[in-house]
């Protein structure tokens with residue numbers, strides 16, 4: 001995508017199912033993004049280079065997803081002054097090690113740690129941050145949020161009208 005403002009990086013191709021939700025969400029809001037597989041431990045040189053050039057290339061936010069010991073988000077925060085939103089990848093048969101690793105960042109280098117496998121909400125948070133300085137994007141984001149409010153109010157209105165015993169909600 002031309003002139004990306006959000007860089008989405010993941011430690012392995014096996015993280016893609018989660019990370020594509022972030023990319024899809026950004027696409028839906030028309031936020032230019034790029035998606036890369038960059039591993040903190042398997043491709044450290046490429047990862048470092050990507051992060052060190054991120055600001056010069058116009059990126060404003062990094063979204064980083066990794067599982068296991070999940071170093072990638074911390075490395076991203078170390079090599080760039082950009083805000084880093086971390087998605088801890090929770091794999092089947094594994095525990096919460098990525099989440100715990102990410103939330104244990106010592107004071108001084110912040111990570112915004114999102115829900116495990118929370119690709120969609122992480123994309124939305126990136127939209128909300130960018131919307132602070134983009135009125136058109138802010139309008140879209142507000143409409144998106146309002147649509148959810150309207151849907152819940154409509155569901156409640158129907159429930160009250162039909163009664164929970166009969167409702168096909």
Ligand code: RP5
Pocket residue numbers: 010011012013014015039065066067068069070089
């Ligand atoms: C991490 O290890 C990756 O982010 C991935 O979540 C996990 C497993 O990687 P693969 O062995 O599936 O490549 O570095």
